Amino acid sequence: MIKTVKGTTDILAPEVLLWQRVEGVLASTAKAYGYEELRTPTIEVQELFSVSVGQTTDIVEREMYSFPDKKGRHLVLRPEGTAPACRAYVEHQLNVQPSPSKFFYMGSFFRYEQPQSGRKREFHSFGVEAIGEQxxxxxxxxxxxxxxxxxxxxxxxxxxDVNSIGDASCRPQYKELLQASLKTHEDKLCDDCKRRLMENPLRVLDCKREDPQLLASLPKSVDFLCDECRTHHALLLSALDSLHIPYRQNSRLVRGLDYYTKTVFEVLSEDLGAQSALLGGGRYDYLVRQLGGPQTPAVGWGLGMERLIAIVAAHSPDLAASLPPLRIYVVHSDTATTAAFELRRRLVESGVAVDIDVRSDSFGKQLARASRRGARYAIIIGDDESSRGTVTVKDLSTGTQETLESDGLAEYLDGRSR
Ligand SMILES: [Zn+2]
Ligand SMILES: [Zn+2]
Structure with missing residues (x-):
């Protein structure tokens, strides 16, 4: 038997109905806020992520699915969505259009990690990016x-949870300070952090292996911001206050990627338990320029769909149980096949969902299959019905049936669909 690749999954009904429902809510809300969908390719050149995400991040160091194509180009399966959005922004010169460009995206992403619950090698993300506004x-x-x-x-x-990690004018000094402070504790750091110490000391702050007391004693980026970053951060916090969005200043929050500037944040929900963020994002004011575009400020976030779906399934049973309400099953005799297919076409065009039995056996067997498939109504077209232009509608829950003109069927079903 051929099976799915390790770390990937098939999504079957009824779970896929919940996916469609959740994706629908996310996409329609983003559109209502003025965000347009952006679809970028699944494969990109490797350089896009080493330039943007950062050479010393876990993603680029060891998690990318990278491979040479037949001409020897270095390609990767996209590990995240922000860098491709910025690449598209630069490639299509969207900077000449009215600012900001606001995108949402959803789709598959790939990281070669040890698969565990909620962490797949092929995973699905939904994200938004607002590019061009500071x-x-x-x-x-x-x-x-x-x-x-x-x-x-x-x-x-x-x-x-919010933090500001500064920008090009204040972060270098903070980084030096943090490095100096970390060096005095070097022997206590994990092996990864000993290495990060020189290249990417901020990453030490969100390492799960370090002693929380040691981390709490380190200098905090918010105390070393330049005027511009400090004002930006203070104004954001006061905007969150006015919007009644509960927040906490978290100085250990740095996010795993190099491209962030100023604001970084994570959204938490009581439905998940403590310490566990549902999604993260932040500002990335230099990324467009790093990818060859003009200096362009930007901010966005991305969330993992697998996790969100699991939470919604556990906490919103109403949403999870919302399957299509009415299923109609057309049962027909051999001579009425064409009439049955034509009837379905008309019903589907008027917005009714209809399944049809394509096995030529007895009405009894077809009706039994209609019940097994969970249909509410069976529409029976036999020789008599097809010659008279009528149909027999059988309510499978009560067993009652009546015969009516096939032209009036859509209206008849419409009145009984709730
Ligand atoms: Zn560490
Ligand atoms: Zn600054």
Whole structure:
């Protein structure tokens, strides 16, 4: 038997109905906030991620699915969505269009990690990116947007952890300070952090293996921000206050990727238990320029769909159970096949969902299959019905049936669909 590749999954009904439902809520909310869908390719050149995500990050160091194509080009299966969105922004010169460009995306992403529950090698993300606006209100908007989405999905107890990690004018000094402070504790750090110490000391702050007391004693980036970054951060916090979005200043929050500047944040929900963020994002004001575009500020977030779906399934049973309400099953005799197919075409065009039995056996067997498939009504077209232009509708829950003109069928079913 040939099986799925390790770390990948098939999504079958009824679970896939929940996926469609959740994706629908996320996409329609993003559109209602003025975000347009962006679809980028699944494969990109490797350089896109080493330049943007950062050479010393876990993703680029060991998690990318990279391979040479037949001409020897270095390609990767995309590990995240922000760098491709910025690549598209630069490639299509969207900077000449009215600013900001606001995108949402959803799809498959790939990271070669040890598969565990909720962490697949092929996983699905939904994200938004607002490119071209530096105002703190843009940061507030992307956070407000995800709060609206998650409340529409029935999640409760939402809050956001925020931090500012500064920009090119204040982060270098902070980095040096942090490095100096970390060096005095070097012997206590894990092997990864000993290595990060020189290249990427901020990453030490979110290492799960370090002593929390040691981490709490280190200098905090918010205390070393330049005027611009400090103002931006203060204004964002006051905007969150006015919008009644509960937040906590978390100085250990740095996010795993190199491209972030100023604001970084994670959204938490009581439905998940403590310490566990549902999604993360932040500002990335230099990424477009790093990818060859003009200096362009931007902010966004991305969330893992597998995790969100599991939470919604556990906490919003109403949403999870919402299958299509009415299923109609057409049962027909051999001579009425064409009439049956034509009838379905008309019903589907008028918005009714219809399945049809394509096995030529007795009405009894067809009706039994209709019940097994969970159909509410069977529409029976035998020789008599097809010659008279009528159909017999059998309510499979009560066993009652009546014969009516096939032209009036859509209206008849419409009145009984709830
Ligand atoms: Zn560590
Ligand atoms: Zn700054």
């Amino acid at each position: 105002s703190h209100l843009q940061d507030a908007e992307v956070i407000d947007l995800v709060f609206t989405m998650l409340s529409r999905l029935g999640l409760t107890g939402l809050s956001v």
